[in-house]
Amino acid sequence: MTAPTTPAVAPARIHEHITDAMKAPDLIRLSGNVVLARFETMKVYAALGAVRTLLRRGRIVPGQTLIDSSSGIYALALAMACHRYGLRCHIVASTTVDAVMRAQLEVLGATVDQMPPSQSLRLDQERRVRHVRQLLARRPDFHWMRQYHDVVHYAGYREFADLVTEALPGSELTVVGAVGTGASTGGLVRALRGSGRAVRLVGIQPFGSVTFGSERFSDPEAIIAGIGSSIPFGNVRHDLYDTLHWVDFRHAMAGAVGLLREHAVFAGLSTGAAHLVGSWEAERDPGRLHLVIGADTGHRYAERVFARHAEALDPRTVRPDRIHTLDDLRPPWSVMEWARRSHPQSVVPAEESS
Template structure:
C-alpha cells in the first residue's frame, strides 16, 4: 500500500495581471554595431547600477574609425591593424565591416576559438600569440609582431588603441546615455582601467557637463599602469584590465581611487554576479562588481555605476565551469594602503587623488610612434 502523502501544499496565488503598457517604438538599425553599442542598465542594489555591454569597445572602435575617415587619416579599403585581447578586436572588425575597411588583428593568447571564428567570418585576418604564462610576455609579443607587420606593410594603419586619443571620442555618446538615464546626482563610476579610454572618456564627458563624478579604477597585479608590476598573478591574463607596457591613453589624473584585484577575487565577483543577479559577464565586470559592492556599502547615499565590458562567454571554462571553487564575495575585504610600497595581493585599495603621474612604473616595451 502506498504511503499516505497528505494533501499537496496550496499553490501560491497567481500574480495580478499587469496593466497594459503602451508599446514603445523599436528602432530599426542600419548596422548591428548600432544595436550592440548601447548597454543594458540593470539595478544591482539601491545605489548600484550595472551598465552591461555585449561588447563595450564598439563605442571606441566606431568613434575612432569615423574620426579617422573624416580627417582623411585612413581611406576606404585600407587595412587597419591592432593588438587586442578580444573585445576590441571584435569591435574593430565590426567597424571595418561597416565602413568598407580591411582588418588585421594581432590577438592575445586569451582569444578563444569562438572569438577567432567570428573575426575570420567578418573578414579579419588574425595572427594569434602562443600560450603565455604572463600578461607581460603576451603583450610584449604582440607589440613586437605589430612592429614587424608595419615594417613589411607601411600602408597598414595602426589603430593604437593603447595610445591614440581618438579612442576617447566614442565614449562621449555613452556619457550622454548615462546622463539621460540616471538621476542627476553625485555619481561614482567603477571600472577596469585597461587602455584608459572607456572609463576616462566616460568620466571626462560627464565632468565637463558639471556633474560631480568619482572614478574608481581597477587593476590586476602585474600591471605597470599604476605600479603593481613587481607582482605576478599567473592564473590571470586579464589583458583588458591592466598592462605590461605604459599606455598613453591612461590619464592618471582622472582617477580618484584604485583597487588592485587578483584572479580569485575577480572570479568571486563574476560568479557572484551570475548567482545573485543572473548576469553572465566577464572577469573585468566581476572585479568591478566586487569593488562597487564594497564602495557602495561605504557611501550608501551615492549612486555607483559599474562598467560591464563584455559577456562571460570567453571565461566559460576558466571561470564559470569552476564556480564551486569561487570565494564568497560577501566575505572579502581589501587592504587599505597609503603608498605603492604597501601594495599586497590579493586585494588592495588606495586613494589616488587624481595625481597626474604614477609613483612608479615599468620599463616600456619599444613602441612605434
C-alpha cells in the first residue's frame, strides 16, 4: 500500500463576493473514468450570467426588482446575484422550499411568496406561474427572469465550460446530468461542442415529467426538484441530448446514499441519479471520460433520503431497462438512445412564451 502524501497547497484566492467562491465546483475523481463536478449551488452560474447580461444590455437597471418562481436552488442563486449587483429580488417559492432556504432568502433581502402544500408537481408549478403573472399585472416595473424559458440563462455556463476544458483536456467526453430547465447541461455542452470537442450528453428525467414524454407515469414517493417538469420548458433543447435515462425516486435515493457511502460526498437527489447513471454509462464505455454533474448539496434531503439510508437499494445491483421508443418506457429505470432529435411535444404554450 502506498503511503499517503501531502498534496501541494494552492495559493489562497480572495474573492470579492460569495458568488465567486460558490460558483465553481469541486472536481472529484470517483473512478478512473468518472469525475464529479460537485457544486454547492450550481445555478449561481445561471443567475450571475443572466443578471450580468441583462444589466449590460440595459434590460434591467440597479434597484429594479427581479422576480421568478423556483423550487429552491435557483431562488438562492438569484437572491445572491441581486445582493451582489444592487437589485431587489422577489421569489414565488415552491411548496418544496424548506424553512432553512426561506430564512436564507429573507435575510438576503428577498421577499418570498410560498405556494401551499401540494402532492402534485403540475399544480405547484401552475400555481407559481399564475401568481407571478398576477404580481406582474400589478407591478409592470418588475422584471420576470423566466429561468425556464429565457435563453439568457445559458450565458453563465460558458465559464463552466472553460473550467472543464482546462481541468479535463482531451477530445472525447460524456456529460451526465439532470435535464431540469435545460440551461445547465445545455449551456455547458453547447459551449464545449462549440469549441470543437466531441461531447456526448446524457440527460436524466424523473417519471411524470413532460419534457421527454414520461407524463403518463407518476412517482408517488417524491417530487425530485431540479430534474423534470410538469409544464414544457422553452430552455430545453432536445436535440442536444444523445441518451436519456428516466429514474424513479428509489433509484435516485440509491445513487445519493451510495455516493455518500462510497465517496463521502453529501449531495442531492439529482446528483444521486446522475451518479447512478454515470456509473452505468462509464462501465459500458471505459475508454471515455464521464463528467457527472452534482448540482447541490444533500441538506434539503436529509430527512426524506439520508435518514432512510438503511432502506436504500444497493446501486451496484440495479440496471436500467433498454427501450427503443417512448411507448416502451416503464419504471423504475429506463434508458433510450435519444440521438439528438427534437420532441414534438416540446412547444411552449403561448401563455408561457411571452
